Amino acid sequence: MALKGDLHRSPIAHRYFWERVRDAVNDFTGSSPSRFAILVFTFLILVFTLLFSLPIATNSGERAELADAFFTAVSVICVTGLATVDMASHWSLVGHIFVYIGVQIGAVGVLTLASILGLVISRRLGLRAKLIAASDSNPLRAHHGPVSESQAVRLGEVGNLLVTVALSLVVIEAGVAALLFPRMLIDGIPLWDAIWNSFYYSAMAFTNTGFTPNAEGLARFENDYWFLSILMIGVFLGAVGFPVIYALQKQLLKPRLWSLHVKLTVVTTVLLLFMGALAFIILEYNNPKTFGTLNASDTIFQSLFLSMMTRSGGFATIDIPDLNGSSLLVADMLMFIGGGSASTGGGIKVTTLAVLFLSAVAEAKGNPDMEAFGRRIPGDVSRVAVSVVLWGATIVAVSTVTLLHITKASLDYVLFDVISAFGTVGLSTGLTGDLPESGKYVLGLTMLLGRVGTVTLAAAVAASQTSKLFRRPEERPIVG
Amino acid sequence: MALKGDLHRSPIAHRYFWERVRDAVNDFTGSSPSRFAILVFTFLILVFTLLFSLPIATNSGERAELADAFFTAVSVICVTGLATVDMASHWSLVGHIFVYIGVQIGAVGVLTLASILGLVISRRLGLRAKLIAASDSNPLRAHHGPVSESQAVRLGEVGNLLVTVALSLVVIEAGVAALLFPRMLIDGIPLWDAIWNSFYYSAMAFTNTGFTPNAEGLARFENDYWFLSILMIGVFLGAVGFPVIYALQKQLLKPRLWSLHVKLTVVTTVLLLFMGALAFIILEYNNPKTFGTLNASDTIFQSLFLSMMTRSGGFATIDIPDLNGSSLLVADMLMFIGGGSASTGGGIKVTTLAVLFLSAVAEAKGNPDMEAFGRRIPGDVSRVAVSVVLWGATIVAVSTVTLLHITKASLDYVLFDVISAFGTVGLSTGLTGDLPESGKYVLGLTMLLGRVGTVTLAAAVAASQTSKLFRRPEERPIVG
Ligand SMILES: [K+]
Numbered sequence: 002m003a004l005k006g007d008l009h010r011s012p013i014a015h016r017y018f019w020e021r022v023r024d025a026v027n028d029f030t031g032s033s034p035s036r037f038a039i040l041v042f043t044f045l046i047l048v049f050t051l052l053f054s055l056p057i058a059t060n061s062g063e064r065a066e067l068a069d070a071f072f073t074a075v076s077v078i079c080v081t082g083l084a085t086v087d088m089a090s091h092w093s094l095v096g097h098i099f100v101y102i103g104v105q106i107g108a109v110g111v112l113t114l115a116s117i118l119g120l121v122i123s124r125r126l127g128l129r130a131k132l133i134a135a136s137d138s139n140p141l142r143a144h145h146g147p148v149s150e151s152q153a154v155r156l157g158e159v160g161n162l163l164v165t166v167a168l169s170l171v172v173i174e175a176g177v178a179a180l181l182f183p184r185m186l187i188d189g190i191p192l193w194d195a196i197w198n199s200f201y202y203s204a205m206a207f208t209n210t211g212f213t214p215n216a217e218g219l220a221r222f223e224n225d226y227w228f229l230s231i232l233m234i235g236v237f238l239g240a241v242g243f244p245v246i247y248a249l250q251k252q253l254l255k256p257r258l259w260s261l262h263v264k265l266t267v268v269t270t271v272l273l274l275f276m277g278a279l280a281f282i283i284l285e286y287n288n289p290k291t292f293g294t295l296n297a298s299d300t301i302f303q304s305l306f307l308s309m310m311t312r313s314g315g316f317a318t319i320d321i322p323d324l325n326g327s328s329l330l331v332a333d334m335l336m337f338i339g340g341g342s343a344s345t346g347g348g349i350k351v352t353t354l355a356v357l358f359l360s361a362v363a364e365a366k367g368n369p370d371m372e373a374f375g376r377r378i379p380g381d382v383s384r385v386a387v388s389v390v391l392w393g394a395t396i397v398a399v400s401t402v403t404l405l406h407i408t409k410a411s412l413d414y415v416l417f418d419v420i421s422a423f424g425t426v427g428l429s430t431g432l433t434g435d436l437p438e439s440g441k442y443v444l445g446l447t448m449l450l451g452r453v454g455t456v457t458l459a460a461a462v463a464a465s466q467t468s469k470l471f472r473r474p475e476e477r478p479i480v481g
Numbered sequence: 482m483a484l485k486g487d488l489h490r491s492p493i494a495h496r497y498f499w500e501r502v503r504d505a506v507n508d509f510t511g512s513s514p515s516r517f518a519i520l521v522f523t524f525l526i527l528v529f530t531l532l533f534s535l536p537i538a539t540n541s542g543e544r545a546e547l548a549d550a551f552f553t554a555v556s557v558i559c560v561t562g563l564a565t566v567d568m569a570s571h572w573s574l575v576g577h578i579f580v581y582i583g584v585q586i587g588a589v590g591v592l593t594l595a596s597i598l599g600l601v602i603s604r605r606l607g608l609r610a611k612l613i614a615a616s617d618s619n620p621l622r623a624h625h626g627p628v629s630e631s632q633a634v635r636l637g638e639v640g641n642l643l644v645t646v647a648l649s650l651v652v653i654e655a656g657v658a659a660l661l662f663p664r665m666l667i668d669g670i671p672l673w674d675a676i677w678n679s680f681y682y683s684a685m686a687f688t689n690t691g692f693t694p695n696a697e698g699l700a701r702f703e704n705d706y707w708f709l710s711i712l713m714i715g716v717f718l719g720a721v722g723f724p725v726i727y728a729l730q731k732q733l734l735k736p737r738l739w740s741l742h743v744k745l746t747v748v749t750t751v752l753l754l755f756m757g758a759l760a761f762i763i764l765e766y767n768n769p770k771t772f773g774t775l776n777a778s779d780t781i782f783q784s785l786f787l788s789m790m791t792r793s794g795g796f797a798t799i800d801i802p803d804l805n806g807s808s809l810l811v812a813d814m815l816m817f818i819g820g821g822s823a824s825t826g827g828g829i830k831v832t833t834l835a836v837l838f839l840s841a842v843a844e845a846k847g848n849p850d851m852e853a854f855g856r857r858i859p860g861d862v863s864r865v866a867v868s869v870v871l872w873g874a875t876i877v878a879v880s881t882v883t884l885l886h887i888t889k890a891s892l893d894y895v896l897f898d899v900i901s902a903f904g905t906v907g908l909s910t911g912l913t914g915d916l917p918e919s920g921k922y923v924l925g926l927t928m929l930l931g932r933v934g935t936v937t938l939a940a941a942v943a944a945s946q947t948s949k950l951f952r953r954p955e956e957r958p959i960v961g
């Protein structure tokens with residue numbers, strides 16, 4: 002008894018205690034990184050639900066309804082950009098600052114978590130993967146030197162990653178804001194408004210959120226191609242993913258040195274951008290409500306902008322319900338695919354689609370292996386991709402059926418807003434603003450599962466690889 | 482010269498000629514069974530387009546419009562059951578006989594082709610698969626004895642299969658008709674009408690077509706649970722697939738002896754039947770237009786019937802547009818999945834879904850292999866499944882976007898009719914009947930690609946397996 006009492010007061014005992022806390026955290030992040038990610042996001046959403054429930058957060062000075070505070074918190078932390086209230090008029094300046102801070106935390110959170118999960122996967126995949134992970138071109142390594150033998154991700158590494166991610170975010174957002182700022186001054190916006198708006202727009206672009214600080218939204222800038230182009234660059238950098246940014250920053254002009262992941266992400270993103278734009282041009286060029294009144298070059302630019310925003314940016318220069326039903330469905334598909342891995346973009350991720358496609362190509366050619374850019378992709382990667390797509394399709398299906406039943410609205414609109422939530426895109430047909438309370442919770446949950454689910458699922462299934470001592474006899478069912 | 486001339490006239494020369502024709506046919510069916518399947522279906526559709534273009538085929542005695550003749554021919558040969566005209570009033574008795582004969586040819590055709598393709602796959606997969614193929618439980622073998630070493634499917638085997646399939650079809654349809662006939666007499670239908678109607682309904686059930694011979698359709702029998710139950714059995718037998726029928730007929734009461742394919746098909750089909758029915762009960766029990774006026778047991782029965790018909794049967798006791806949007810989407814998913822492999826049912830097939838699901842389960846558990854019922858499923862099967870789903874999703878997406886653009890109709894209805902066409906189901910929201918000419922060709926093509934595509938794609942990709950002499954260096958992209 003006396004001994005224990007002494008220990009509790011001694012510095013050594015304190016060190017023991019903190020070491021045990023640290024070990025417990027390490028064990029938890031290392032042994033169940035997916036659960037850790039879900040906990041972090043849920044905690045952040047609770048905090049921001051509380052913040053948005055404060056009377057000072059609203060313009061009216063009255064407490065926001067719980068469903069709206071919750072929905073806004075999820076939308077901000079998951080960097081979605083959907084809203085059940087009119088963002089510009091409902092929230093006070095304090096509320097808008099919460100939004101601004103929230104999307105930054107959400108963006109740093111998702112980039113860091115995705116990168117940690119990437120690290121965990123690399124560790125678990127054993128020596129071969131470790132050698133790859135040790136190469137200089139892997140951005141998931143926070144510092145150089147031999148890779149640790151331990152399988153757990155230590156707190157120090159998490160800290161390093163957090164700092165690297167946060168620094169990148171600050172640098173890129175400052176750069177985008179610096180490009181937006183003079184344009185706003187030229188457009189005659191007052192100095193302080195221009196500063197606040199350029200930082201706000203910059204954050205909303207790089208974090209792929211898509212909220213606008215001003216009441217009239219992007220309509221003010223819809224013909225300002227300089228402004229819109231900078232937004233597109235911000236959205237592209239956010240959506241392409243941290244590993245790709247890291248590689249581009251080091252080897253922008255040496256694409257031969259890019260890793261397979263970087264090549265796949267860039268090629269698929271660019272292909273989707275142009276194919277999406279082409280589809281929108283064909284389907285909307287004679288729609289009087291959208292591009293029907295524009296000339297050819299304006300139609301091309303606005304189609305490219307719309308295509309890029311479905312990557313998960315969520316800014317819009319047109320009213321979404323004005324689009325033809327066919328364009329809505331094309332947008333649905335683009336939003337479902339989403340951005341790059343370990344990015345602020347959502348969806349199943351462009352590499353997931355690319356791997357599925359490569360898998361089908363390998364089958365069609367009769368190759369036993371998937372191949373791309375002179376590299377062989379292991380077969381288990383395609384199984385992870387299948388899991389992610391099944392997960393995504395299931396969430397979208399269940400959420401769509403539920404919201405169809407709650408709202409009795411048309412499938413065109415329900416599917417669009419559900420996929421926009423799942424892919425954390427933030428474009429809306431207007432359905433989200435008209436949801437009853439139960440619908441707000443359903444769509445909020447869809448965002449959370451879309452955001453955390455795809456990131457952690459891939460890690461969880463890839464990390465759980467075990468080898469088996471025996472194999473069962475083989476038998477081949479007929480498919481198709 | 483003289484020698485050649487002699488040969489041309491001699492019996493030996495004739496034998497040479499016929500042997501060369503036979504070899505050419507063998508080469509073609511063996512080397513490119515998918516192209517063969519597409520040619521057969523295209524040929525049948527051309528013939529039936531001509532038949533439906535004959536003035537004697539219509540009630541009015543006037544030549545049907547080409548788009549309608551083509552659409553009806555595709556719908557009949559692909560055993561879909563969609564119609565751009567009012568089937569009961571538009572076609573004469575001759576026209577209806579063409580329909581009756583057409584669905585039989587279509588059903589025998591698809592069952593035989595799918596089985597031939599199964600044979601080709603088995604041959605190509607080498608000795609291990611051959612040993613499996615040699616086992617008594619494999620229905621794809623037309624007769625017993627050691628498996629031929631040749632990789633091509635010989636004409637004789639095709640003939641044997643054709644006979645086996647046609648015999649099964651005649652026996653099952655006669656059985657179903659014999660069960661329907663007394664019921665029709667009891668219902669007060671005149672003798673000759675009862676005979677014709679019972680054979681017609683029986684054929685439409687087993688071939689999973691879903692046309693009705695009488696003007697008022699199934700409405701006459703909507704409360705006749707004996708009649709509807711027999712239809713369900715007919716549809717189930719057709720949709721479950723020829724390999725399963727073969728196994729059930731031999732080992733109905735010894736499920737332990739069933740092959741993996743049979744077990745997977747039966748379990749998935751039954752699960753989908755009950756899960757679909759449960760969803761329809763939940764979503765429709767209080768819909769006054771559908772099941773709202775029914776008592777509990779009627780609601781359960783009608784939900785089971787609707788769920789079974791989305792398997793690809795296509796009969797309906799309710800008006801599809803009366804369903805809630807949520808139920809339409811559930812039906813979309815069930816129709817997309819469709820029936821069993823080598824069946825008259827359509828869609829991506831239940832085993833394809835099962836394999837994708839097992840692949841995700843294996844990933845989640847960290848197993849390197851997919852397992853089911855104590856058997857290991859080779860990894861390339863899941864890649865074939867991915868190819869089939871990608872193919873199906875692409876057809877449905879392109880067709881839906883095109884028809885949305887042509888008709889400007891609501892996505893609820895367009896997606897339903899497109900998936901109904903792709904899955905050769907034949908249920909309709911009414912959109913098909915209102916299509917403009919271009920839309921009829923788009924939907925007709927959707928049916929053909931859905932019918933031939935999934936069957937041949939799986940065979941084509943599975944048959945093209947080659948081994949490689951070198952493997953490229955491995956690299957792992959991040960997915961999800
Ligand atoms: K967004």
Ligand SMILES: [K+]
Nearest residue numbers: 561689795906
């Ligand atoms: K059908």
